[in-house]
Amino acid sequence: xxxxxxxxxxxxxxxxxxxxxxxxxxxxxxxxxxxxxxxxxxxxxxxxxxxxxxxxxxxxxxxxxxxxxxxxxxxxxxxxxxxxxxxxxxxxxxxxxxxxxxxxxxxxxxxxxxxxxxxxxxxxxxxxxxxxxxxxxxxxxxxxxxxxxxxxxxxxxxxxxxxxxx
Numbered sequence: 001x002x003x004x005x006x007x008x009x010x011x012x013x014x015x016x017x018x019x020x021x022x023x024x025x026x027x028x029x030x031x032x033x034x035x036x037x038x039x040x041x042x043x044x045x046x047x048x049x050x051x052x053x054x055x056x057x058x059x060x061x062x063x064x065x066x067x068x069x070x071x072x073x074x075x076x077x078x079x080x081x082x083x084x085x086x087x088x089x090x091x092x093x094x095x096x097x098x099x100x101x102x103x104x105x106x107x108x109x110x111x112x113x114x115x116x117x118x119x120x121x122x123x124x125x126x127x128x129x130x131x132x133x134x135x136x137x138x139x140x141x142x143x144x145x146x147x148x149x150x151x152x153x154x155x156x157x158x159x160x161x162x163x164x165x166x
Contacts, residue, residue: 004157007148008065008076008131018055022048065131065147066154068161073106075132075142078116081108085115089162091155094143102144102151104158105135112140 026048033041067074072082088107093100108115112134133141144151 003069
């Protein structure tokens, strides 16, 4: 096993208002602008089309949220950190109201700005599910309940790549 990818889905609640509605309005305005000879409407349609296409990833499913490999761990929205910079991996639970949800706490050898390197997964978009939460004590909590895969699979992958979970 040289790489393991775990996925999470986008927040689909805004897909209609951010993608399909502007695209529909753009099509209507564009055609009306062409038929009525008003280029302003066509320019407005082009702008709405651009906004729709910027949010197009909302329509995608199974976004790679966590990628574990021999080199390190890549967290969507943050980037990649090498295993030598991960000091400790602890499994646990997080209390959300009356529910106890599985989580992993990561401790790093230095500040996040120093241990994480930019990767294609670095850019965080406002509509995406964030599987991580930065804690005040310097640790990072990975919420495994937001992942599409089973928490036991993720824990065993961390055991394999990091060398154990406390």
